[in-house]
Amino acid sequence: MTKVCMTKDIGVHGNLFGGIMLSWIDEAAVAMSNRICKTPNMVTRKMTEILFERPVKVGYSINIYGKPVTMGNTSLALNIEARRYNVYTEQEDVVCKTTIVFVRIDEDGNKIPIAGEVKRRFDEGKLG
Numbered sequence: 001m002t003k004v005c006m007t008k009d010i011g012v013h014g015n016l017f018g019g020i021m022l023s024w025i026d027e028a029a030v031a032m033s034n035r036i037c038k039t040p041n042m043v044t045r046k047m048t049e050i051l052f053e054r055p056v057k058v059g060y061s062i063n064i065y066g067k068p069v070t071m072g073n074t075s076l077a078l079n080i081e082a083r084r085y086n087v088y089t090e091q092e093d094v095v096c097k098t099t100i101v102f103v104r105i106d107e108d109g110n111k112i113p114i115a116g117e118v119k120r121r122f123d124e125g126k127l128g
């Protein structure tokens, strides 16, 4: 997913507000999680420590990348990396990274197993 940092996204110090970045990361990651698990019902269970390594200013593009790492009975963990992108040089610099765990839920909000076919293909290395 790619976002552009706009003036509405800036905090009091002229940098992208951290909470906005977290929501972008969560949005990009849940979309990937839903795609991999073939359901729109994945919820965020855990986000690991996140360090903001470089500032993001108005006009910067942010590219968010994801990679699945583990899949359990009901959960999927993704490594997520956000990089700021310089349109002039095409250089990317890591802004922050984290690992997010998503859990599949039913219509009542209870955890349920990821579909057997999805899990089988993941375990065979054919997903992601």
Ligand SMILES: CC(C)(COP(=O)(O)OP(=O)(O)OC[C@H]1O[C@@H](n2cnc3c(N)ncnc32)[C@H](O)[C@@H]1OP(=O)(O)O)[C@@H](O)C(=O)NCCC(=O)NCCS
Pocket (backbone or CB within 6 Å): 043, 044, 045, 046, 071, 072, 073, 074, 075, 076, 101, 103, 105, 109, 110, 111
């Ligand atoms: C998601 C939810 C239904 C899980 O219900 P639960 O009965 O507590 O189930 P658990 O969290 O114990 O287990 C579910 C999965 O999460 C995994 N999990 C739980 N805590 C974890 C942790 N700290 N690290 C890694 N994985 C974890 C479990 O291993 C399990 O995965 P598995 O079945 O693949 O082995 C419930 O916690 C919930 O509704 N949370 C709120 C979700 C939400 O609203 N998110 C939006 C952000 S506020």
